[in-house]
Amino acid sequence: MESCCSMKGFLTFIVLRLISKKNMSGEEVREEIRKRKGTRPSPGTVYPVLKYLNKSGFIEEIKHKGKIKKYKITKKGKKELNEATKKFCMLFYDMKDDLSRRCY
């Protein structure tokens, strides 16, 4: 454990959540996470997550021009995200105040 609260984990949840808000490519996902964490996750981190989400039927490829693949969330993915969000809220219900106060 490098320091307290390494904040590792939850990446799959975050990626599904990002794509639910806006259709995204792998690179866009990497960039959005960089904005939030400060560090850009490596390709070896993000693409396997996308592959997993795709194979599970939670996201699907949409029309793309060129080699860029954009993904959108599926109905099944929305259901899954809904469940996951519920769990997240159960776990962190009292983070509400911190989130309201500190993040702008």
Place this chain on the structure above:
Amino acid sequence: MESCCSMKGFLTFIVLRLISKKNMSGEEVREEIRKRKGTRPSPGTVYPVLKYLNKSGFIEEIKHKGKIKKYKITKKGKKELNEATKKFCMLFYDMKDDLSRRCY
């Protein structure tokens, strides 16, 4: 990956946060997490986390009667928690609405 969004991780953060709100023993920590996650984390999960937080100076033992050890957060721990909370908020800033809407 068993299912999407396994919600693994963040345990150290959660434990430090719990103790910051109320002085707690290991068993109390286990019980509080059970309330939130539905499953009671095993001793082999919780006690090493407490040991780590204690050795790092983020929590300290307080007077206990019997064999029960209660911990309280230290000044150093508060600082660490503050930093970690900031990171958490950066990462999940847009969960605010979900937390407000769904958790009661």
Place this chain on the structure above:
DNA sequence: TTTCCAATATCGCATATCCGATATAAAAGA
């Protein structure tokens, strides 16, 4: 066409995370 670049894909590895099993220790109850 040929070269270069950017997005995607994959593999092996290091580490983190958490659990189950087991041990220890102290108090409570017989």
Place this chain on the structure above:
DNA sequence: TCTTTTATATCGGATATGCGATATTGGAAA
């Protein structure tokens, strides 16, 4: 005292997580 129970502690191992390195692929630019 002896047994039982409960809280704490520790260890090995299974799995998840994310990274670095590298390959591939298609478009853009020359």
